[in-house]
Amino acid sequence: MGRVLIIVHHFYSWYNLLGTRVWVREKEQLLPATVNSCGDGTLVVTTDYGEVLYLQQAEVNRERVCAMHQSSIDGVEDMSALAELHEAAIMHNLHQRYQKDGIYTNIGSILAAVNPYKQIPGLYDLERVDLYSKHHLGELPPHIFAVANECYRCIWKRHDSQCVLISGESGAGKTESTKLLLQFLSVMSQNSVGTPPSEKSTRVEQAIVQSSPIMEAFGNAKTVYNNNSSRFGKFIQLHFSECGNIQGGCVIDCILVSVSSTYIYAHIKCSALRNFNSEFLLFP
Numbered sequence: 001m002g003r004v005l006i007i008v009h010h011f012y013s014w015y016n017l018l019g020t021r022v023w024v025r026e027k028e029q030l031l032p033a034t035v036n037s038c039g040d041g042t043l044v045v046t047t048d049y050g051e052v053l054y055l056q057q058a059e060v061n062r063e064r065v066c067a068m069h070q071s072s073i074d075g076v077e078d079m080s081a082l083a084e085l086h087e088a089a090i091m092h093n094l095h096q097r098y099q100k101d102g103i104y105t106n107i108g109s110i111l112a113a114v115n116p117y118k119q120i121p122g123l124y125d126l127e128r129v130d131l132y133s134k135h136h137l138g139e140l141p142p143h144i145f146a147v148a149n150e151c152y153r154c155i156w157k158r159h160d161s162q163c164v165l166i167s168g169e170s171g172a173g174k175t176e177s178t179k180l181l182l183q184f185l186s187v188m189s190q191n192s193v194g195t196p197p198s199e200k201s202t203r204v205e206q207a208i209v210q211s212s213p214i215m216e217a218f219g220n221a222k223t224v225y226n227n228n229s230s231r232f233g234k235f236i237q238l239h240f241s242e243c244g245n246i247q248g249g250c251v252i253d254c255i256l257v258s259v260s261s262t263y264i265y266a267h268i269k270c271s272a273l274r275n276f277n278s279e280f281l282l283f284p
């Protein structure tokens, strides 16, 4: 008897909340939805995927329908700030940001990137490189340049070599992300005090950035997942001088795997103290 009363109370509590964002469980999946109407013993909700669900009073309980937390409604830049930490909330947050061209989202020190499959104006231009080079991680919206900058700075801050692991399924955007990282590090290197003015535009940085199309010419093929799919993983090593400029680097091809990964290893000759490891998770 007591249980019925609680359910009835819960049902009528929706009455004043028309338009409320909710999670509704349908076929074992939590779906984001909006309360449409509540009357005659039926709660009507429309899921974000366009499905209209008619829930009878008896089936409305916290397991079936629950209010969405404000952090999930607004969306957050860092997933660790989400109050609801279930898969649906994580995917919903990524999707919400993606719809506003926010393809990057932090998960603590991990950066999640969703492949936009289109050019987003201004996202990777030189002004953006400049902006992110002047701010610490977390001060600006999540971006691959923020991770690249942290990696570059940490070489000196922690006096240790840095490693960036880029991982994701085929077509997720690993190769493009690698090129963006190299682009950022190359600009930082060219602007560093260690680069003589005469060599600002013709140095090893340019060779590293321009090696990508050559590598792709030999190592890429069209697959059902990706028109320009890398057929081997890459281990890219960059050597920095104490003054911050790239002195050299190498690309080592790894075994062909179904889900390839790219490692960028920024190295400086100094005593090993600590490791900073940053990871990427990419979603196609």
Ligand SMILES: Nc1ncnc2c1ncn2[C@@H]1O[C@H](COP(=O)(O)OP(=O)(O)OP(=O)(O)O)[C@@H](O)[C@H]1O
Residues within 6 Å of the ligand: 115, 116, 117, 118, 119, 120, 168, 169, 170, 171, 172, 173, 174, 175, 176, 177, 225, 226, 228, 229, 230, 231, 259, 260
């Ligand atoms: N940040 C981005 N902005 C715009 N388009 C992108 C971005 N990242 C990836 N793409 C698009 O997605 C395509 C696939 O990306 P990419 O080749 O980097 O995937 P991948 O993860 O390296 O795949 P594979 O493992 O098959 O080599 C690119 O050719 C490009 O068109």
